[in-house]
Amino acid sequence: MKMIAIHHSNGGFHPRWIEYCKRNAIPFKLVDCFANDLISQLEGCHALMWHHSQNDPKALIAAKPILFAIEHAGIKVFPDFRTNWHFDDKLGQKYLLEALGVPMAPSWVFFNKQEALHWSEHTTYPKVFKLRGGAGSANVKLVKNRYQAAKLIKKAFGRGFPNYDKWESFRERFRKWKLGKTDFVDVLKGAARFAKSPDFARIAGRERGYVYFQEFMPNNDHDIRIIVIGDKAFAIKRMVRKNDFRASGSGNIRYEKANFREEWVKMAFQINEKIKAQSLALDYVFKDGKPLVVEISYGFAPEGYDSCVGYWDRNLNWYEGPIDPYGWMVDLAISHRNV
Numbered sequence: 001m002k003m004i005a006i007h008h009s010n011g012g013f014h015p016r017w018i019e020y021c022k023r024n025a026i027p028f029k030l031v032d033c034f035a036n037d038l039i040s041q042l043e044g045c046h047a048l049m050w051h052h053s054q055n056d057p058k059a060l061i062a063a064k065p066i067l068f069a070i071e072h073a074g075i076k077v078f079p080d081f082r083t084n085w086h087f088d089d090k091l092g093q094k095y096l097l098e099a100l101g102v103p104m105a106p107s108w109v110f111f112n113k114q115e116a117l118h119w120s121e122h123t124t125y126p127k128v129f130k131l132r133g134g135a136g137s138a139n140v141k142l143v144k145n146r147y148q149a150a151k152l153i154k155k156a157f158g159r160g161f162p163n164y165d166k167w168e169s170f171r172e173r174f175r176k177w178k179l180g181k182t183d184f185v186d187v188l189k190g191a192a193r194f195a196k197s198p199d200f201a202r203i204a205g206r207e208r209g210y211v212y213f214q215e216f217m218p219n220n221d222h223d224i225r226i227i228v229i230g231d232k233a234f235a236i237k238r239m240v241r242k243n244d245f246r247a248s249g250s251g252n253i254r255y256e257k258a259n260f261r262e263e264w265v266k267m268a269f270q271i272n273e274k275i276k277a278q279s280l281a282l283d284y285v286f287k288d289g290k291p292l293v294v295e296i297s298y299g300f301a302p303e304g305y306d307s308c309v310g311y312w313d314r315n316l317n318w319y320e321g322p323i324d325p326y327g328w329m330v331d332l333a334i335s336h337r338n339v
């Protein structure tokens with residue numbers, strides 16, 4: 001059997017991939033994707049798997065080019081190009097979803113301050129402001145009127161926005177601590193961030209030169225995330241924070257099957273027939289009961305899905321019981337079939 005290379009890391013999907021390989025006697029080798037001799041480390045390997053995330057500074061610099069180069073040279077990678085190029089890039093996602101005709105929240109991007117200001121004076125409110133990157137709702141804000149919009153636009157074409165919002169992050173840690181979802185050390189870490197930004201934010205620099213808004217979809221007390229991996233899909237429902245419209249990162253998750261309609265799962269499979277990603281998480285909010293995509297992502301925090309109670313196949317048959325999406329990813333990486 002052919003060998004899989006797995007990036008050496010204790011976080012994300014990696015330990016679960018390794019466990020699956022061990023359990024199923026799938027040969028694997030640990031490699032360091034940041035090593036200068038990565039290509040020679042990959043000798044004899046059929047595939048490379050690497051769960052790179054948006055807040056690893058080194059991955060921000062190099063993960064996409066490294067993976068794309070290796071895929072270009074004919075080695076199978078997870079995540080591959082179609083899965084990965086738009087990761088943590090809501091601007092790329094806007095163009096992709098529009099071009100593929102995927103139902104999404106209407107979105108506006110401007111690369112010109114005057115055009116953005118003109119639009120902000122004539123549009124309706126509220127709108128949702130987003131940076132192109134970020135997770136857990138950290139870089140997503142409600143814009144209530146044209147004055148708030150103008151302020152954001154001026155900043156976008158002026159000093160720009162840091163990728164890490166110190167106040168927002170501190171408030172979020174405090175909120176989680178009050179709810180018993182994190183310890184006080186985490187709050188103290190948030191306070192320390194006022195003195196020194198995290199490495200990833202210093203590497204990523206400031207966001208400037210564009211501004212991105214979405215139509216606000218009111219009355220959503222949750223979002224729905226459906227994840228498609230190959231022929232299988234699973235789902236979670238995330239409730240919004242108290243007095244807030246944002247669900248992702250709230251930590252308040254529902255898992256029971258009754259929360260999910262089959263038509264939403266069917267739509268997720270249909271969307272992935274167009275995107276052809278190895279792993280695709282779709283975040284839906286709803287307008288008049290119809291799902292609209294607000295974000296896509298190949299990666300996710302595994303802990304949030306350990307309580308999922310089953311999965312659907314492409315024909316919408318339901319399989320009750322614990323799920324192993326990480327094993328499914330390994331199976332995709334060793335199969336000859338493309339998604």
Ligand SMILES: Nc1ncnc2c1ncn2[C@@H]1O[C@H](COP(=O)(O)OP(=O)(O)O)[C@@H](O)[C@H]1O
Pocket residue numbers: 105128130134135136137138139140214215216217218220222223240245246247248283285294295
């Ligand atoms: N256009 C929108 N209308 C209403 N709610 C939205 C909209 N976009 C995002 N949200 C809410 O904000 C949350 C975060 O937005 P999202 O774009 O998914 O960013 P993140 O990458 O931080 O998860 C979502 O989980 C959803 O609850």
Ligand SMILES: [Mg+2]
Pocket residue numbers: 136137248283295
């Ligand atoms: Mg999201």
